[in-house]
Amino acid sequence: MPVMSYIQAVTAALKEEMQRDEKVFVLGEDVGKKGGVFRATDGLYDEFGEYRVLDTPLAESAIAGVGIGAAMYGMRPVAEMQFADFIMPAVNQIISEAAKLRYRSNNDWNAPITIRAPYGGGVHGALYHSQSVEAVFANQPGLKIVMPSTPYDVKGLLKAAIRDNDPVLFFEHKRAYRLLKGEVPEEDYVLPIGKADVKREGSDVTIITYGLCVHFALQAAEKLAEEGIDAHILDLRTVYPLDQEAIIEAAKKTGKVLLITEDNKEGSIIGEVAAIISENCLFDLDAPIQRLAGPDVPAMPYAPTMEKYFMINPDKVEKAIRDLAEF
Amino acid sequence: MSTKRHESLGLSNEQVIEMYKTMLLARKIDERMWLLNRAGKIPFVISCQGQEAAQVGASFALNRSEDYVAPYYRDMGVVLAFGMTAKDLMLSAFAKAEDPNSGGRQMPSHFGQKKNRILSGSSPVTTQVPHAVGVALAARMEKKDFVSFVTLGEGSSNQGDFHEGLNFAGVHKLPVITMVENNKYAISVPIEKQIAAEKVSDRAIGYGMPGFTVDGNDPLAVYEAVKEARDRAVNGEGPTLIEAVSYRLTAHSSDDDDRTYRNKEEVDEAKKKDSIFTFATYLQEAGILNDELETEINDEINRIVNEATDYAENAPYAEAESALKYVYEE
Ligand SMILES: Cc1ncc(C[n+]2csc(CCOP(=O)(O)OP(=O)(O)O)c2C)c(N)n1
Ligand SMILES: [Mg+2]
Numbered sequence: 001m002p003v004m005s006y007i008q009a010v011t012a013a014l015k016e017e018m019q020r021d022e023k024v025f026v027l028g029e030d031v032g033k034k035g036g037v038f039r040a041t042d043g044l045y046d047e048f049g050e051y052r053v054l055d056t057p058l059a060e061s062a063i064a065g066v067g068i069g070a071a072m073y074g075m076r077p078v079a080e081m082q083f084a085d086f087i088m089p090a091v092n093q094i095i096s097e098a099a100k101l102r103y104r105s106n107n108d109w110n111a112p113i114t115i116r117a118p119y120g121g122g123v124h125g126a127l128y129h130s131q132s133v134e135a136v137f138a139n140q141p142g143l144k145i146v147m148p149s150t151p152y153d154v155k156g157l158l159k160a161a162i163r164d165n166d167p168v169l170f171f172e173h174k175r176a177y178r179l180l181k182g183e184v185p186e187e188d189y190v191l192p193i194g195k196a197d198v199k200r201e202g203s204d205v206t207i208i209t210y211g212l213c214v215h216f217a218l219q220a221a222e223k224l225a226e227e228g229i230d231a232h233i234l235d236l237r238t239v240y241p242l243d244q245e246a247i248i249e250a251a252k253k254t255g256k257v258l259l260i261t262e263d264n265k266e267g268s269i270i271g272e273v274a275a276i277i278s279e280n281c282l283f284d285l286d287a288p289i290q291r292l293a294g295p296d297v298p299a300m301p302y303a304p305t306m307e308k309y310f311m312i313n314p315d316k317v318e319k320a321i322r323d324l325a326e327f
Numbered sequence: 328m329s330t331k332r333h334e335s336l337g338l339s340n341e342q343v344i345e346m347y348k349t350m351l352l353a354r355k356i357d358e359r360m361w362l363l364n365r366a367g368k369i370p371f372v373i374s375c376q377g378q379e380a381a382q383v384g385a386s387f388a389l390n391r392s393e394d395y396v397a398p399y400y401r402d403m404g405v406v407l408a409f410g411m412t413a414k415d416l417m418l419s420a421f422a423k424a425e426d427p428n429s430g431g432r433q434m435p436s437h438f439g440q441k442k443n444r445i446l447s448g449s450s451p452v453t454t455q456v457p458h459a460v461g462v463a464l465a466a467r468m469e470k471k472d473f474v475s476f477v478t479l480g481e482g483s484s485n486q487g488d489f490h491e492g493l494n495f496a497g498v499h500k501l502p503v504i505t506m507v508e509n510n511k512y513a514i515s516v517p518i519e520k521q522i523a524a525e526k527v528s529d530r531a532i533g534y535g536m537p538g539f540t541v542d543g544n545d546p547l548a549v550y551e552a553v554k555e556a557r558d559r560a561v562n563g564e565g566p567t568l569i570e571a572v573s574y575r576l577t578a579h580s581s582d583d584d585d586r587t588y589r590n591k592e593e594v595d596e597a598k599k600k601d602s603i604f605t606f607a608t609y610l611q612e613a614g615i616l617n618d619e620l621e622t623e624i625n626d627e628i629n630r631i632v633n634e635a636t637d638y639a640e641n642a643p644y645a646e647a648e649s650a651l652k653y654v655y656e657e
Contacts, residue, residue, distance in 0.1 A: 025468065051467070052468070054464075054499075056495065057491070057495055059487075059490075059491040059494065061457065061487055061488055061491050062457050062491035062495045064457075065454065065456070065457025065458060065460070065488060065491070065492065066457045066458075066460045066464055066492070066495055067461060068457070068458055068461060069397075069446070069457060069458030069461020069462045069464070069465075069475075070462065071461070072447075072462065073395070073461070073462045073466075074465070075461075075465050077461075089487070092451055092454060092488075093454060093457065093488075096451045097454050097458070100449065101447055102653050102655070102656070103432065103654055104429055104432055104437070104447060104449065105428070105429055105447040106426075106429050106430030106432055106653060107653040107657075108427070108440065108441045108447065109441055109447045110656065141654045142654055142655070144655075164656075166655045166656055
């Protein structure tokens with residue numbers, strides 16, 4: 001099985017879907033000739049031409065809105081937001097239009113659009129090139145939000161997103177792009193949206209997280225295994241709507257739950273995960289649910305000292321797991 | 328007698344009578360909705376009154392079995408011309424389950440009907456502009472000959488989506504026609520406080536497309552402008568911005584009292600140019616419409632509106648729990 005980086009898995013999924021279905025096309029800023037500022041659409045312009053890899057004007061609401069219109073017609077647009085931070089001008093199109101279209105038309109219309117956006121910090125991106133924006137969209141029924149953690153998951157989930165008949169936000173951790181490599185089958189496969197995945201079986205502490213933090217958790221878990229602390233790691237993969245069943249099962253498994261996000265703590269995805277656990281697992285818990293998250297400041301600062309302070313890392317995770325194991 | 332205007336535009340007598348009937352039907356449905364609102368039977372109305380000529384004139388210039396429309400809330404004339412029925416509209420006014428726009432989920436005048444290629448709309452103004460551009464992009468990609476047609480109010484032409492959408496269409500020379508229905512007011516705020524340019528159509532130059540201002544009370548003038556725009560669009564010459572100037576004859580909506588911001592004289596003056604009457608006069612002078620035909624048309628429309636009202640009033644609401652349906656594909 002070939003080994004691919006996280007971003008190569010993005011490109012592979014796009015390319016295979018465009019080969020499979022002529023209605024699939026990519027649009028966004030610099031996605032064409034340049035192949036994207038991160039090179040996620042590298043080579044696609046040469047293979048599929050100007051219209052299927054469309055360089056749009058610099059206007060995010062139009063990228064989303066034109067994509068939604070094309071999707072209403074029956075195309076399968078994959079819109080790229082150059083950075084998740086710059087999705088904000090498109091929020092009205094995503095929340096008022098894409099999310100509500102099927103519902104408001106009583107199932108007459110739908111918008112099978114995928115919106116990809118690189119998110120996340122630890123790349124010296126400062127306030128506006130580091131954010132996690134999923135919580136903005138995670139109370140909008142009609143949307144699905146996918147945040148994969150491995151190249152394997154990227155390929156299978158991006159294909160699923162493109163084939164999905166409803167709008168999907170697909171957030172890719174930009175630090176994972178070249179940092180993470182893994183085996184990715186060459187053949188066609190899709191992974192189910194809405195299903196979490198156990199990334200490590202364990203019996204002492206349950207960690208529920210998503211995105212790059214899955215890797216920090218895996219690294220911490222390996223280290224703690226030497227001390228005899230056995231961590232169970234659930235990767236949410238889809239952060240909206242949440243896989244409640246998998247969350248409940250993972251929480252019950254060890255009775256000690258650590259939730260991790262790179263986002264600001266208050267109002268983040270993991271707050272909802274905590275609510276699901278407290279509604280369903282009261283008598284199975286042996287410790288209070290713990291949250292490890294970014295601080296409640298507007299966004300990640302630039303200077304390395306402050307950036308490091310904001311970011312989650314394996315050491316922070318290790319400490320949090322150990323504290324919980326000892327509770 | 329010299330060639331009549333509609334004939335020189337290639338319109339038959341039957342077609343202009345059909346236009347007139349569609350305008351009148353829109354007006355009569357609208358008037359009935361106000362009565363129903365004031366009688367406490369329907370919670371909300373937002374009117375097409377004063378804009379029927381622009382809506383119907385434009386629609387008749389389109390290919391009504393292939394083109395896509397993204398109408399805004401006043402466009403009863405457009406959706407009727409594109410195949411929605413009086414019954415459909417009344418079902419929506421009464422928020423009944425059979426309403427094809429939304430099954431009673433949205434306020435009335437939030438149009439949408441896939442079988443007639445009427446894109447579903449929402450309440451935040453101007454979001455439909457990029458959608459129409461997206462449909463036009465699909466036409467280009469699929470090498471199809473249809474165009475998309477999108478409308479909005481002049482106040483709404485200040486939204487970012489207007490600028491973003493038209494610029495996108497201009498850059499890629501897409502087959503989309505944008506018609507701003509300038510009725511001089513955005514709720515209470517007059518056009519002078521909305522736009523510093525002399526005309527809304529002046530904005531077209533910034534998007535690299537032709538812009539035209541036409542008399543929105545004259546369905547034939549609007550027909551001509553949209554027809555030419557459509558020809559350009561299917562010839563690969565790109566988008567057009569059309570401003571149809573008329574006047575909003577009613578308050579903004581059933582929840583508005585326009586006496587707080589405009590005077591009666593102004594409204595009365597505008598009523599003299601009401602297209603329902605001026606177009607009837609044109610048809611009479613052209614020898615196409617006489618008293619007998621007019622009575623016949625009025626009787627027919629009355630019957631249609633009565634039947635639609637009765638049907639919708641007696642139709643069932645959606646089951647309460649159906650509120651949970653169709654969030655995602657089922
Ligand atoms: C984004 C947004 N802001 C405010 C409103 C409230 N609103 C509804 S209609 C309207 C005025 C629109 O005026 P115009 O575009 O001229 O259209 P008209 O109603 O005159 O046809 C306003 C402010 C809205 N629907 N959407
Ligand atoms: Mg107006």
